[in-house]
Amino acid sequence: MSGASNIYPTAELRARDAAHHMHPFSDTGALNREGVRVITGAEGVWLTDSDGNRYLDGMAGLWCCQVGHGRDEIADAVNRQMRELDYYNTFFKTSHPPVIALSEKLAELSPPQFNRVFFTSSGSEANDTVFRMVRTYWDLMGKPEKKTIIGRWNGYHGSTLAGTSLGGMAAMHGQGDLPVPGVHHIAQPYWFGEGGDMSPDEFGVWAAGELERAIDRIGEDKVAAFIAEPVQGAGGVIIPPDTYWPEVSRICRERGILLVADEVICGFGRLGSWFGSQHYGIEPDLMPIAKGLSSGYLPIGGVMVADRVADAFIEKGGEFFHGYTYSGHPACCAAALANLEIMQREKLVERVADDIGPYLQAKWRALGDHPLVGEARMVGLVGALELVPARGDRSRKFASLGEAGTLCRDLCFDNGLVMRAVRDSMIISPPLVLSHEEADDMIERIVRTLDQTHAALKKDGRLAA
Numbered sequence: 001m002s003g004a005s006n007i008y009p010t011a012e013l014r015a016r017d018a019a020h021h022m023h024p025f026s027d028t029g030a031l032n033r034e035g036v037r038v039i040t041g042a043e044g045v046w047l048t049d050s051d052g053n054r055y056l057d058g059m060a061g062l063w064c065c066q067v068g069h070g071r072d073e074i075a076d077a078v079n080r081q082m083r084e085l086d087y088y089n090t091f092f093k094t095s096h097p098p099v100i101a102l103s104e105k106l107a108e109l110s111p112p113q114f115n116r117v118f119f120t121s122s123g124s125e126a127n128d129t130v131f132r133m134v135r136t137y138w139d140l141m142g143k144p145e146k147k148t149i150i151g152r153w154n155g156y157h158g159s160t161l162a163g164t165s166l167g168g169m170a171a172m173h174g175q176g177d178l179p180v181p182g183v184h185h186i187a188q189p190y191w192f193g194e195g196g197d198m199s200p201d202e203f204g205v206w207a208a209g210e211l212e213r214a215i216d217r218i219g220e221d222k223v224a225a226f227i228a229e230p231v232q233g234a235g236g237v238i239i240p241p242d243t244y245w246p247e248v249s250r251i252c253r254e255r256g257i258l259l260v261a262d263e264v265i266c267g268f269g270r271l272g273s274w275f276g277s278q279h280y281g282i283e284p285d286l287m288p289i290a291k292g293l294s295s296g297y298l299p300i301g302g303v304m305v306a307d308r309v310a311d312a313f314i315e316k317g318g319e320f321f322h323g324y325t326y327s328g329h330p331a332c333c334a335a336a337l338a339n340l341e342i343m344q345r346e347k348l349v350e351r352v353a354d355d356i357g358p359y360l361q362a363k364w365r366a367l368g369d370h371p372l373v374g375e376a377r378m379v380g381l382v383g384a385l386e387l388v389p390a391r392g393d394r395s396r397k398f399a400s401l402g403e404a405g406t407l408c409r410d411l412c413f414d415n416g417l418v419m420r421a422v423r424d425s426m427i428i429s430p431p432l433v434l435s436h437e438e439a440d441d442m443i444e445r446i447v448r449t450l451d452q453t454h455a456a457l458k459k460d461g462r463l464a465a
């Protein structure tokens with residue numbers, strides 16, 4: 001779609017938005033003064049704004065649009081479902097064909113220990129479900145003392161009370177007096193930023209060891225679970241050293257705590273496997289999912305529940321007093337089913353593993369030679385560029401944290417590419433349908449943007465001498 005049905009001038013849309021719309025994760029006052037960018041249409045990996053400018057969608061919407069924009073097949077499936085059964089709940093001993101088909105499909109696509117799914121409308125809700133399911137599981141197992149959930153600093157698990165609490169974003173904790181009691185955070189496996197003099201492998205073992213030391217301090221009989229993203233997304237695409245996950249996995253097993261892999265970004269092909277935990281060879285007990293499940297066409301999430309946990313709920317009996325009006329919404333299930341069908345038919349996961357993944361990774365690594373880039377890391381189709389004032393010295397940061405990132409991100413938009421800035425890292429997570437030509441085009445735009453950012457920083461004397 002070109003967005004041709006929009007008849008309003010940008011200035012008017014901005015004024016109406018500023019008057020009535022409060023945006024997520026925004027400084028509303030500042031945003032209103034600056035004016036929003038209005039997106040009116042999207043097709044494939046391209047977005048169109050209300051002035052007719054085109055942007056390559058380097059973030060796949062918000063890490064979610066695996067199959068690209070504008071797929072009639074998904075729109076048609078939703079349309080058909082809405083005409084047949086628009087909505088019915090799944091609470092009162094009822095079900096419906098699309099939720100049954102999607103549950104079965106997810107059991108088929110996920111690792112063997114997963115045969116059941118609990119549906120939600122988002123990733124945040126999925127983590128609220130995780131929170132209550134984990135604690136209820138240990139109640140059912142006769143170990144009600146096992147309550148504490150360990151997460152990681154700078155992890156992201158959504159923006160509800162449970163999601164914010166499990167996540168480790170200090171700025172988010174500051175609003176609403178969070179985390180809630182019974183959540184503990186340990187260091188993230190962020191070698192570039194926090195690895196000091198250790199090699200990446202040594203640091204991976206150390207960061208995993210933080211989990212074991214936390215369990216020792218809190219007491220094994222009081223710890224319920226560890227939750228982490230296979231690759232931390234919103235925290236800045238933190239790709240753990242190879243030594244990290246095998247150690248974490250061993251610790252969870254030996255110390256008898258549940259392992260929760262938040263697959264909201266890593267799931268559905270982002271790392272070149274259906275789930276990020278498969279990429280790292282770990283076997284979680286719970287997997288929150290969302291985003292790529294429907295490629296963002298309609299809101300749907302869920303929690304994949306391993307037999308070990310599901311069996312406790314099923315065999316010990318009793319009602320789980322938890323659910324959402326829209327758990328397993330028929331139209332959202334229809335969108336997810338059509339999306340997964342496209343992913344399977346077009347072999348998008350295999351494509352990330354064998355084709356576009358390696359192709360983009362090679363070009364991405366070459367960006368590591370740019371004078372502004374301290375590290376260029378990527379796994380599957382998700383990556384980061386660490387912008388630095390002086391190459392070769394990981395301890396040197398820009399004087400004003402985030403300023404270089406913001407400058408680079410704004411220039412990126414001017415060059416027709418959407419990338420996200422996390423502090424002074426530039427983040428990419430494109431649709432899995434990205435073609436080789438589009439990848440080349442994207443890299444060209446990034447090089448141009450890096451050159452411009454470098455020149456601007458140099459002019460202002462913000463690079464190291």
Ligand SMILES: *Cc1c(COP(=O)(O)O)cnc(C)c1O
Binds near residue numbers: 125158263
């Ligand atoms: C986006 C995200 C969430 C939250 O999902 P929402 O649908 O925005 O509620 C949870 N976990 C991870 C890893 C995410 O990236």
